[in-house]
Amino acid sequence: xxxxxxxxxxxxxxxxxxxxxxxxxxxxxxxxxxxxxxxxxxxxxxxxxxxxxxxxxxxxxxxxxxxxxxxxxxxxxxxxxxxxxxxxxxxxxxxxxxxxxxxxxxxxxxxxxxxxxxxxxxxxxxxxxxxxxxxxxxxxxxxxxxxxxxxxxxxxxxxxxxxxxxxxxxxxxxxxxxxxxxxxxxxxxxxxxxxxxxxxxxxxxxxxxxxxxxxxxxxxxxxxxxxxxxxxxxxxxxxxxxxxxxxxxxxxxxxxxxxxxxxxxxxxxxxx
Numbered sequence: 001x002x003x004x005x006x007x008x009x010x011x012x013x014x015x016x017x018x019x020x021x022x023x024x025x026x027x028x029x030x031x032x033x034x035x036x037x038x039x040x041x042x043x044x045x046x047x048x049x050x051x052x053x054x055x056x057x058x059x060x061x062x063x064x065x066x067x068x069x070x071x072x073x074x075x076x077x078x079x080x081x082x083x084x085x086x087x088x089x090x091x092x093x094x095x096x097x098x099x100x101x102x103x104x105x106x107x108x109x110x111x112x113x114x115x116x117x118x119x120x121x122x123x124x125x126x127x128x129x130x131x132x133x134x135x136x137x138x139x140x141x142x143x144x145x146x147x148x149x150x151x152x153x154x155x156x157x158x159x160x161x162x163x164x165x166x167x168x169x170x171x172x173x174x175x176x177x178x179x180x181x182x183x184x185x186x187x188x189x190x191x192x193x194x195x196x197x198x199x200x201x202x203x204x205x206x207x208x209x210x211x212x213x214x215x216x217x218x219x220x221x222x223x224x225x226x227x228x229x230x231x232x233x234x235x236x237x238x239x240x241x242x243x244x245x246x247x248x249x250x251x252x253x254x255x256x257x258x259x260x261x262x263x264x265x266x267x268x269x270x271x272x
Contacts, residue, residue, distance in 0.1 A: 072208075159194070169202070181214055
Protein backbone atom coordinates (compact mmCIF):
# COMPACT_ATOMS: atom_id res chain seq x y z
CA UNK A 1 0.00 0.00 0.00
CA UNK A 2 1.41 3.41 -0.94
CA UNK A 3 2.17 5.86 1.82
CA UNK A 4 -0.33 8.66 2.33
CA UNK A 5 1.30 11.68 0.61
CA UNK A 6 -0.47 14.11 2.97
CA UNK A 7 1.36 12.72 6.00
CA UNK A 8 4.75 14.13 6.96
CA UNK A 9 7.75 12.70 8.78
CA UNK A 10 8.98 14.34 11.96
CA UNK A 11 11.90 15.77 9.99
CA UNK A 12 9.56 17.38 7.47
CA UNK A 13 7.46 18.85 10.28
CA UNK A 14 10.58 20.23 11.91
CA UNK A 15 11.68 21.86 8.65
CA UNK A 16 8.26 23.45 8.08
CA UNK A 17 8.16 25.02 11.56
CA UNK A 18 11.78 26.02 11.96
CA UNK A 19 11.31 29.42 10.35
CA UNK A 20 8.64 30.52 12.84
CA UNK A 21 10.05 28.63 15.83
CA UNK A 22 13.87 28.50 15.60
CA UNK A 23 14.17 26.68 18.96
CA UNK A 24 12.02 23.73 17.87
CA UNK A 25 13.76 20.37 17.89
CA UNK A 26 12.87 16.73 17.33
CA UNK A 27 13.34 16.06 21.04
CA UNK A 28 10.83 18.78 21.92
CA UNK A 29 8.26 17.41 19.47
CA UNK A 30 8.71 13.96 20.99
CA UNK A 31 8.38 15.44 24.49
CA UNK A 32 5.04 17.04 23.58
CA UNK A 33 3.91 13.66 22.31
CA UNK A 34 5.10 11.94 25.49
CA UNK A 35 2.92 14.22 27.65
CA UNK A 36 -0.12 13.55 25.47
CA UNK A 37 -0.44 16.85 23.62
CA UNK A 38 0.27 15.25 20.23
CA UNK A 39 -0.83 11.88 18.85
CA UNK A 40 0.65 11.34 15.38
CA UNK A 41 -0.03 8.17 13.42
CA UNK A 42 2.54 5.41 13.39
CA UNK A 43 3.60 3.76 10.15
CA UNK A 44 4.05 -0.07 10.16
CA UNK A 45 7.78 0.62 10.44
CA UNK A 46 7.15 2.54 13.68
CA UNK A 47 7.98 5.99 12.32
CA UNK A 48 5.75 8.90 13.25
CA UNK A 49 3.55 10.34 10.52
CA UNK A 50 1.98 13.77 11.04
CA UNK A 51 -1.23 14.94 9.38
CA UNK A 52 -1.95 18.58 8.59
CA UNK A 53 -4.13 18.80 11.70
CA UNK A 54 -1.23 17.43 13.79
CA UNK A 55 1.04 20.14 12.40
CA UNK A 56 -1.51 22.88 13.11
CA UNK A 57 -1.97 21.53 16.64
CA UNK A 58 1.78 21.63 17.16
CA UNK A 59 1.94 25.14 15.71
CA UNK A 60 -0.70 26.29 18.21
CA UNK A 61 1.21 24.75 21.14
CA UNK A 62 4.46 26.39 20.12
CA UNK A 63 2.78 29.75 19.51
CA UNK A 64 1.11 30.00 22.94
CA UNK A 65 4.29 28.80 24.63
CA UNK A 66 6.41 31.37 22.83
CA UNK A 67 4.07 34.34 23.00
CA UNK A 68 2.03 33.77 26.16
CA UNK A 69 4.17 31.40 28.26
CA UNK A 70 1.22 29.12 29.05
CA UNK A 71 2.01 26.05 31.18
CA UNK A 72 1.32 22.64 29.66
CA UNK A 73 -1.71 22.10 31.92
CA UNK A 74 -3.46 25.18 30.48
CA UNK A 75 -2.44 24.29 26.92
CA UNK A 76 -3.94 20.82 27.43
CA UNK A 77 -7.24 22.41 28.51
CA UNK A 78 -7.24 24.61 25.40
CA UNK A 79 -6.58 21.62 23.15
CA UNK A 80 -9.38 19.64 24.76
CA UNK A 81 -11.76 22.52 24.02
CA UNK A 82 -10.58 22.57 20.41
CA UNK A 83 -11.09 18.79 20.17
CA UNK A 84 -14.71 19.36 21.22
CA UNK A 85 -15.15 21.95 18.47
CA UNK A 86 -14.96 24.94 20.82
CA UNK A 87 -12.86 28.06 20.49
CA UNK A 88 -10.00 28.30 22.99
CA UNK A 89 -10.00 31.33 25.32
CA UNK A 90 -8.75 34.59 23.89
CA UNK A 91 -5.30 35.44 25.14
CA UNK A 92 -4.06 38.84 26.21
CA UNK A 93 -1.80 40.70 23.76
CA UNK A 94 1.89 39.93 23.94
CA UNK A 95 3.73 42.11 26.42
CA UNK A 96 5.92 44.67 24.63
CA UNK A 97 8.89 44.15 26.97
CA UNK A 98 10.35 40.81 28.00
CA UNK A 99 13.52 39.88 29.85
CA UNK A 100 16.57 38.86 27.85
CA UNK A 101 15.85 35.18 27.49
CA UNK A 102 19.06 34.32 25.69
CA UNK A 103 21.13 35.15 28.77
CA UNK A 104 22.38 31.77 30.05
CA UNK A 105 23.10 33.26 33.47
CA UNK A 106 19.48 34.31 34.08
CA UNK A 107 18.68 31.25 36.18
CA UNK A 108 17.72 30.50 39.76
CA UNK A 109 20.40 31.96 41.96
CA UNK A 110 22.42 33.40 39.06
CA UNK A 111 20.66 36.44 37.64
CA UNK A 112 23.23 38.24 35.54
CA UNK A 113 21.26 41.43 35.10
CA UNK A 114 17.51 41.06 35.60
CA UNK A 115 17.36 44.71 36.60
CA UNK A 116 18.23 45.68 33.04
CA UNK A 117 14.62 44.99 32.00
CA UNK A 118 13.02 46.09 35.25
CA UNK A 119 11.91 49.63 36.09
CA UNK A 120 14.73 51.61 37.69
CA UNK A 121 13.65 51.49 41.31
CA UNK A 122 16.35 50.89 43.90
CA UNK A 123 16.29 51.38 47.63
CA UNK A 124 18.70 54.27 47.24
CA UNK A 125 16.93 55.85 44.29
CA UNK A 126 19.92 55.29 41.98
CA UNK A 127 20.26 52.93 39.03
CA UNK A 128 20.68 49.26 39.91
CA UNK A 129 24.01 47.85 38.90
CA UNK A 130 24.73 44.51 37.22
CA UNK A 131 23.58 41.54 39.24
CA UNK A 132 25.67 38.59 40.32
CA UNK A 133 23.35 36.89 42.75
CA UNK A 134 25.59 33.85 43.04
CA UNK A 135 28.52 36.04 44.04
CA UNK A 136 31.75 36.78 42.21
CA UNK A 137 33.37 33.71 43.70
CA UNK A 138 30.76 31.24 42.46
CA UNK A 139 32.42 28.62 40.33
CA UNK A 140 35.95 29.74 41.29
CA UNK A 141 38.33 27.05 42.54
CA UNK A 142 38.12 26.80 46.29
CA UNK A 143 35.62 29.65 46.40
CA UNK A 144 38.51 32.02 47.05
CA UNK A 145 36.56 35.08 45.97
CA UNK A 146 33.52 36.03 47.95
CA UNK A 147 30.84 38.69 47.81
CA UNK A 148 32.49 41.99 48.47
CA UNK A 149 35.88 40.82 47.18
CA UNK A 150 37.09 42.12 43.85
CA UNK A 151 34.08 44.32 43.12
CA UNK A 152 31.20 45.98 44.86
CA UNK A 153 28.02 43.91 45.25
CA UNK A 154 25.04 44.98 43.17
CA UNK A 155 22.66 47.47 44.68
CA UNK A 156 19.29 46.00 45.69
CA UNK A 157 16.31 46.56 43.46
CA UNK A 158 12.85 47.47 44.69
CA UNK A 159 9.93 46.30 42.54
CA UNK A 160 6.23 46.66 43.11
CA UNK A 161 4.04 43.72 42.15
CA UNK A 162 3.15 45.43 38.86
CA UNK A 163 6.85 46.03 38.19
CA UNK A 164 7.61 42.37 38.84
CA UNK A 165 4.88 41.23 36.45
CA UNK A 166 6.17 43.52 33.70
CA UNK A 167 9.84 42.65 34.20
CA UNK A 168 9.37 38.87 34.49
CA UNK A 169 6.66 38.34 31.87
CA UNK A 170 4.60 36.23 34.29
CA UNK A 171 0.82 36.41 34.17
CA UNK A 172 -0.97 37.67 37.26
CA UNK A 173 -2.43 34.22 37.95
CA UNK A 174 0.97 32.54 37.64
CA UNK A 175 2.54 35.01 40.08
CA UNK A 176 -0.37 34.57 42.49
CA UNK A 177 0.21 30.81 42.47
CA UNK A 178 3.94 31.23 43.16
CA UNK A 179 3.14 33.65 45.99
CA UNK A 180 0.63 31.24 47.51
CA UNK A 181 3.34 28.59 47.95
CA UNK A 182 5.89 31.24 49.01
CA UNK A 183 8.27 30.54 46.15
CA UNK A 184 8.17 34.24 45.25
CA UNK A 185 7.88 36.57 48.25
CA UNK A 186 8.41 40.29 48.93
CA UNK A 187 11.48 41.46 50.80
CA UNK A 188 11.06 40.90 54.53
CA UNK A 189 8.95 43.57 56.20
CA UNK A 190 7.99 45.28 52.92
CA UNK A 191 5.58 44.90 50.03
CA UNK A 192 8.37 45.20 47.47
CA UNK A 193 10.22 42.45 45.59
CA UNK A 194 13.96 42.13 45.23
CA UNK A 195 16.48 40.68 42.81
CA UNK A 196 15.99 37.07 43.89
CA UNK A 197 12.20 37.29 43.45
CA UNK A 198 12.74 38.56 39.90
CA UNK A 199 15.23 35.81 39.09
CA UNK A 200 12.83 33.13 40.37
CA UNK A 201 9.85 34.66 38.53
CA UNK A 202 11.74 34.71 35.21
CA UNK A 203 12.98 31.15 35.72
CA UNK A 204 9.48 29.95 36.67
CA UNK A 205 8.04 31.34 33.44
CA UNK A 206 10.77 29.71 31.36
CA UNK A 207 10.53 26.38 33.19
CA UNK A 208 6.77 26.23 32.62
CA UNK A 209 7.48 25.70 28.92
CA UNK A 210 9.06 22.35 29.86
CA UNK A 211 6.23 21.28 32.16
CA UNK A 212 7.96 22.30 35.41
CA UNK A 213 5.18 24.11 37.23
CA UNK A 214 4.43 25.41 40.72
CA UNK A 215 4.12 21.90 42.17
CA UNK A 216 7.70 21.14 41.21
CA UNK A 217 8.92 24.55 42.38
CA UNK A 218 7.29 23.96 45.76
CA UNK A 219 9.27 20.71 46.04
CA UNK A 220 12.45 22.64 45.19
CA UNK A 221 11.62 25.18 47.91
CA UNK A 222 11.03 22.50 50.54
CA UNK A 223 14.38 20.93 49.66
CA UNK A 224 16.07 24.35 49.86
CA UNK A 225 14.48 25.02 53.26
CA UNK A 226 15.91 21.74 54.59
CA UNK A 227 19.35 22.61 53.23
CA UNK A 228 19.19 26.09 54.77
CA UNK A 229 18.44 24.59 58.17
CA UNK A 230 21.39 22.21 57.95
CA UNK A 231 23.79 24.94 56.82
CA UNK A 232 22.64 27.43 59.47
CA UNK A 233 23.11 24.84 62.20
CA UNK A 234 26.58 23.89 60.94
CA UNK A 235 27.95 27.42 60.55
CA UNK A 236 26.41 28.99 63.67
CA UNK A 237 29.65 28.72 65.74
CA UNK A 238 31.70 30.17 62.87
CA UNK A 239 29.27 33.06 62.41
CA UNK A 240 29.54 33.93 66.11
CA UNK A 241 33.33 33.67 65.97
CA UNK A 242 33.42 35.82 62.82
CA UNK A 243 31.30 38.48 64.52
CA UNK A 244 33.75 38.60 67.43
CA UNK A 245 36.70 38.84 65.04
CA UNK A 246 35.07 41.56 62.95
CA UNK A 247 34.57 39.20 59.99
CA UNK A 248 30.90 39.31 59.17
CA UNK A 249 30.93 37.58 55.77
CA UNK A 250 31.02 33.96 56.99
CA UNK A 251 27.40 33.25 56.06
CA UNK A 252 27.82 34.93 52.65
CA UNK A 253 30.98 32.93 51.90
CA UNK A 254 29.40 29.61 52.86
CA UNK A 255 26.26 30.47 50.88
CA UNK A 256 28.33 30.94 47.71
CA UNK A 257 30.15 27.66 48.29
CA UNK A 258 26.87 25.78 48.84
CA UNK A 259 25.37 27.31 45.68
CA UNK A 260 28.43 26.23 43.71
CA UNK A 261 28.29 22.66 45.05
CA UNK A 262 24.54 22.42 44.43
CA UNK A 263 24.90 23.60 40.81
CA UNK A 264 27.80 21.22 40.20
CA UNK A 265 25.86 18.26 41.64
CA UNK A 266 22.90 18.96 39.37
CA UNK A 267 25.13 19.30 36.30
CA UNK A 268 26.95 16.08 37.22
CA UNK A 269 23.67 14.22 37.70
CA UNK A 270 22.28 15.46 34.38
CA UNK A 271 25.43 14.34 32.58
CA UNK A 272 25.05 10.72 33.72
